[in-house]
Amino acid sequence: MWFYPRVLAHRGGGTLAPENTMAALRCGLAHGFRAVEFDVMLSKDSVPVLMHDPDFGRTVSGKGKVGETSAQALSRLDAGSWFGTSFTGEPVPDYRQAADFCKANRIWMNVEIKPSPGAEAETGRVVAEWTRRFFAPGDPLMPLLSSFSFEALAAAMAEAPEVPRAFLVDVMPPDWRERLEVLEAVALHTNHKYLLPERARAVKQAGYGLFCYTVNAPERARELLGWGVDAFCTDRIDLIGPDFAGA
Numbered sequence: 001m002w003f004y005p006r007v008l009a010h011r012g013g014g015t016l017a018p019e020n021t022m023a024a025l026r027c028g029l030a031h032g033f034r035a036v037e038f039d040v041m042l043s044k045d046s047v048p049v050l051m052h053d054p055d056f057g058r059t060v061s062g063k064g065k066v067g068e069t070s071a072q073a074l075s076r077l078d079a080g081s082w083f084g085t086s087f088t089g090e091p092v093p094d095y096r097q098a099a100d101f102c103k104a105n106r107i108w109m110n111v112e113i114k115p116s117p118g119a120e121a122e123t124g125r126v127v128a129e130w131t132r133r134f135f136a137p138g139d140p141l142m143p144l145l146s147s148f149s150f151e152a153l154a155a156a157m158a159e160a161p162e163v164p165r166a167f168l169v170d171v172m173p174p175d176w177r178e179r180l181e182v183l184e185a186v187a188l189h190t191n192h193k194y195l196l197p198e199r200a201r202a203v204k205q206a207g208y209g210l211f212c213y214t215v216n217a218p219e220r221a222r223e224l225l226g227w228g229v230d231a232f233c234t235d236r237i238d239l240i241g242p243d244f245a246g247a
Helices: 022-030 071-075 095-104 120-134 150-159 176-183 197-205 218-226
Strands: 007-010 035-042 048-050 108-113 144-147 165-169 187-191 209-213 231-234
Touching: 007 022, 022 035, 022 095, 035 095, 035 120, 048 071, 048 095, 048 120, 095 108, 095 120, 108 120, 108 150, 120 144, 120 150, 144 150, 144 187, 150 165, 150 176, 165 176, 197 209, 218 231
Parallel strands: 007 035, 007 231, 035 108, 108 144, 144 165, 165 187, 187 209, 209 231
Antiparallel strands: 035 048
16 A cells, blocks of 8 residues: 655656755755655764765765765765756755755655665664654654665664665566565565566555656656556656646
C-alpha cells in the first residue's frame, strides 16, 4: 500500500536548482511541491548531510571525500556555483536543516540513504536515529527511508523500526519479494526504464507500494501510472506538476 504523495521533486528542485541544497528545496516549494526526494550521506563526524556523490568534484569543487570531511567543513563548501553563478556560495546543508524546512512547510520527504563505501550500516543507523528524533510515530510527515544498500536499510530497521523503509533497485532482482520481507519494507523503488507491466503488477499484487525514478516525460508518467505505479520522482518539475494525475 502507498500512503504518500504521487509526484516528488527529485533531489529538491530537479533540473531547476543545484541538487540536494536548501535552494533546491525552496525551488521545489515555489513550484508547488510538498513532496521531495533527496540524498543523505555521513560526514567524517557522523553528521548526515545532503549529498549524492562520496567524492568532491561534481557538485562541490576540489578534491576530497565526504566521509573524510567534517560537517562544519562541508558546510563551508560551495555546492551551487557548478549549477549557475546565481547559486554561488550555496552551502551543503545537513539533514536537520532540510528536515526543519520541510516540517515548517509541510513537505513530505523520501530520504535516500546514500552511504560512502564501507559506511553502509553506520549511515543507515544514524539516519534512522535522526529521523526518529525529528518525527514522532504517527506524524503524517514521517519520512520514508530508501536505499540501494540492503545493509543500510537493515541497520535503519534495527535502530528505528517505526520509521518506514523502501528497498531501492535499478533492475528488480529475482529475490525482490524476499528482500522486502526481510526489511519489513512498505515499498519497492525502481528505475522506470527497466520496469515492465507484469513486474509492476506482481509488486502491487504482493501488497507493496511501487515507486519509480526518475520520470521526466509526461507521457511516460501516464504510462507508468496506468501500470499501477503509485508514485515517482521527476527532475522536470516545470513539466510535471505536483498534482499530475496522468489522465
